[in-house]
Amino acid sequence: MAKAPHILEKDTGCPEPSTRQPHVAAHWGFYGYDAKQDVLRPAEIDPDPALFGSELLSDRLAPCRILKPAVRKSFLENGPGTATSRRGSDPFVEVSWKEALDLVANEIRLVRDKFGNEAIFSGSYGWSSAGRFHHAQSQLKRFFNTIGGSFRSVQTYSYAAGEVILPHVIGSTEGMISGHTPWSQIVGHSELIVMFGGTPLRNAQVNAGGVSRHETRSGLLACRKAGARFVNITPVRDDAASELDAEWLGLRPGTDTAALLALAHTLVVEELYDRTFIERYTIGFERYRDYLFGRKDGIVKDAAWAWEITGLAADAIVALAREMAAKRTLIMMSWSLQRADHGEQPYWATVVLSALLGTIGLPGGGFGFGYASVAGIGQPKPAVKWPSLPQGRNAIAGVIPVARIADMLLSPGGAYDYNGKTFHYPEIKLVYWAGGNPFHHHQDLNRLVEAWQRPDTIVVHEHWWNAHAKHADIVLPAATYLERDDIVASGRDSFIGYSSGVFPPPAGVRTDHEILREISRRFGAELAFTEGLTEAEWLRRLYDETRANALKSGIEIPDFGHFREVGLVEIEGREPDVPFMSEFRADPLAHPLKTPSGLIEIASGPIESFGYDDCPGHPAWVPPAEWLGAERAAQFPLHLLSCQPHDKLHSQWDHAIPSRRTKKGGRQPVRIHPHDASLRGIAEGDVVKLASLRGECLGIATITDAVLPGVVQMATGAWFDPSDPAEAGSLELNGNPNVLTLDRGTSRLSQGPSPNSCLVEIVRFTAPLPVSRAYAPPEFVADPRPVTTTAKELPCHPV
Incomplete structure (x- = not known):
């Protein structure tokens, strides 16, 4: 057997198991619950915990908590498809669980029988729970798969463009989702670390499936202590921790690809690139070289050319290229860079630049996408396969890219291109959403509001009366992670934990x-859905399956009873600490990549054959629809970057103390350079209005030179709060930047989201301040139906 795992006690000072504090696990970490003081404290093993997770208890039962099933008044009166334009403004009627569930089942049955299961969209984004069992997306898909299936989405908002482009270039998404070069192969090996998009530690507070130890900061600092020099290429200086002493090269947002092309041009023209590596491990170099030299378009992609686009001085680009060639260099690129128009290009260009340097597969070299984009990047894979709730088989084959939800609802039957094929959007009659908030994730929320009026029925599971709930027809109140037991484990960490519900659900x-x-x-279909197991029995089954898998690998972990008692078990066995792509480097014939050539595809024949004008067959500079060099910048001269928040995960618990504390004057801060603020007569703390072609929102000005002139930054996550929900495009009051962002696919190849290509203008807001109702429940009214009406007597679905 392998060495016994660590048993991480929850309270080492307690002699008896019965007195131990329960663990509570979330995407942002593990916490011990002290029932006497009614507080959560970060696990002692965590060197850099997410402190906001300790302050959520007092807002568990806030006034915006949903405590009863509720139905939109117009829907309850007149049935599906009624007054859909009033979603978001209609009052609600609270009903019994029996009636609500009967109504939901009746709606699903009507749509299924009349239009087929492909008219049902099972939307979910899964982030409501870090648990392996109470994973809302898995639960929802498992349910629909027992009754004939549903239409669904693929990809993630986090890295959709990367999910599609990287398999074409390197054969997989390794090096972006998992499988990165671990810190042990970076510290003391990397001489130069070049960070495109920085390594913002606010993002590394969270991880899908939870995190036992936040180690990103310590990994970066260990690199610095070992002598690595950091270069931070980003419009935002503090996207890298100050302790790294990184050189800041501030470039215009959305122009990273131009910088990467110029770096590559310098390496090639000065013959600093690794010819042997290019010849043995890549294909398509000659076509890329011709593009760099402008042999078709007449434009040489040199440092002087890039200077005009990026704002980076030509001599700085050339000097950096020479330094990268002279030192063992690791290129880190954030996930955020591919969330922009033509977001495939910087990822592709990064792989090619690394190939030119010839350090792919070596300690301290190569590339990695997402260091600090979530916690756990840079940790070796666990040696044990963690459990997951089986979803079953979906009889409906149709899918859409996740960020094309509004397109789907607005254009039923419409054609769209995706990864070399043409598809058609279905006509969705019923949307069932659990475990996510589309009014946070999606772009151009005013357009989403319009799209949300198209389905006949919208059913949601929610904790809070946010915009997601207020724009639904049937709202079912769901328990939070504090109110249910679960098993928590992450594919980027070596722990498995038991998360205890420390309160019963209300x-x-x-x-x-x-x-x-x-x-x-x-x-x-209850037996098919539950397999005859209770929730507690499911947890035991999932853990026992993991234990059996561990034993096959020679690793013994405690039985379920002991595991539940100790709460957190760390498996010492992990996959080998080796650089990313080291096997391929050692022998590309024995370990070919899953690309058509088996090699790194500097130029891609398949992508070239697709004929996409917005994604050619090699890395290229394709100007975004909105950037500071666009004609539209004359009207909207500031580039908005909508980053992840530091005070919460996405929009979760936006009503709670940690998030409220960061909202100056009750609204979301927007960071602006002193020069831009001065031009507009804006002072620190002023209420300002941000406007784009798509909408307007309020914010509070924070003046800082940490952002480039011409750049503003506003975190996502504020609950969408239109001043008049009944009026299309009304002023958003809470500071949600996604009323401003562009709902456009990154390209026809991947159709990913592109929120970071967004031009805005900002002015002081001098009108009387409207009152925000973001955290207030909707209006409730008495049941308008005659006393004898039942759910089964409601009008049928319209044709």
Whole structure:
């Protein structure tokens, strides 16, 4: 057997297991719950915990908590498809669980029988729970797969463009999602670390599936202590920790590809590139070289050319290229850079630049996407396969790219290109959403509001009366991670934990599983959905499956009873600490990449054959629709970057103390350079209005030279709060930047989201300040139906 795992006690000072504090796990870490003081404290093993996770308890039962099932008044009165333009402004009627579940089951049955399962969209984004069982997306898909399936989405908002382009170039998404060069192969090996998009530690507070130890900061600092020099190429200086002493090269947003092309041009023209590596491990170099030299378009992609586009001085680009060639260099690129128009290009160009340097597969060299984009990047893979709730088989094959939800609803039957094929959007009659908030994730929220009026029925599971709930027809109150037990584990970490519900769900609130179990019973599918197991029995089954898998690898972990008692178990066995792509480098014939050539595709024949004008067959500079060099910048002269928040995960718990503390004057801060503020007569703390072609929102000015002139930065996550929900495009009051962002696919290749290509203008807001109702529940009214009306007597679905 392998060495016994660490058993990480929750309270080492307690002699008896019965007195140990329970662990609570979330995407942002592990916490011990002290029932006597009613507080959460970060796990002692965590060297850099996410402190906002300790302050959420007091807002668990805030006034915006959903405590009873509720139905939109117009829907309840007149049935599906009624007054859909009033979603977001209609009052609600609270109903019993029985009526709500009967109504949901009836709606699903009507749509399924009349239009087929492909008219049902099971939307979810899965981030409501770090648990392996109470994973809302898995629960929802499992339910629908027992009754004939549903239309669904693929990709993620985090790295959709990367998910598509990297398999064409290197054969997989390794090096972006997982499989990165670990810190042990970076510290003391990298002489130069070049960070495109920085390594913002606010993002590294969270991780899908949770995190036992936040180690990104310590990994970066260990590199610095070992002598690595950092270069931070980004419009935002403090996207890198000050302790790294990074040189800041501030470039215009969305122009990273031009900088990468110029660096590559310098390496080639000065013959600093690794010819042997290019010849043995890549294909397509000659076509790329011709592009760099302008042999077709007449434009040489040299440092002087890039200076005009990026704002980076030509001599700085040339000097950096020479230094990268002279030193063992690791290129880090954030996930955020591919969330922009033509976001495939900087990722492709990064791989090619690394290939030219010839350090791919070596300690301290190569490239990696996402260091600090979430926690756990840079940790070796665990040696044990963690459990997951089986979803079953979906009988409906149709999917859309995740960021094309509004397009789908607005253009039923419309054609779109995706990764070399042409598809058609379905006509969706019913949307069922659990575990995510599309009014946070999606772009151009005013357009999404319009799209949200198209389906006949929208059903959601929610904790809070946010915009997601207020724009639904049927709202089912769901338990939070504090109110249910679960098993937590991450594919980027070596722990498995038992997360205890430290409170019972409020009266009238159920878990996602309970809700879907009850609906499945109404279809005669309860046994298929539950397999006859309770929630507690499912947890035991999932853990026992993991234990059996561990034993096959020679690793013994505690039995379920002991695991539940100690709460957190760390597996010492991990995959080998080796650089990313080291096997390929050692022998490309024995370990070919899963590309058509088996090699790194500097130029791609398949992509070239697709004929996409917005994604040619090699890395290229394609000007974004919105950037500081666009004609539109004359009207909207500031480039908005909408980053992840530091005070929460996405929009979760935006109503709670940590998030409220950062909202100056109750609204989201927007960072602006002193020069830009002065031009507009804006002072620190002023209420300002941000405007784009798509909408307007309020914010509070924070003046700082940490952003480049011409650049403003506003974190996402503020709950969408239009001043008049009944008026299309009304002023958003809470500071949600996604009323401003562009809802446009990155390209026809990947159709990813492109929020970071967004031009805005900012002015002082001098009108009387409207009152925000972002955290207030909607209006509730009495049931308008005659006393004898039941759910089954509601009008049928319109044709």
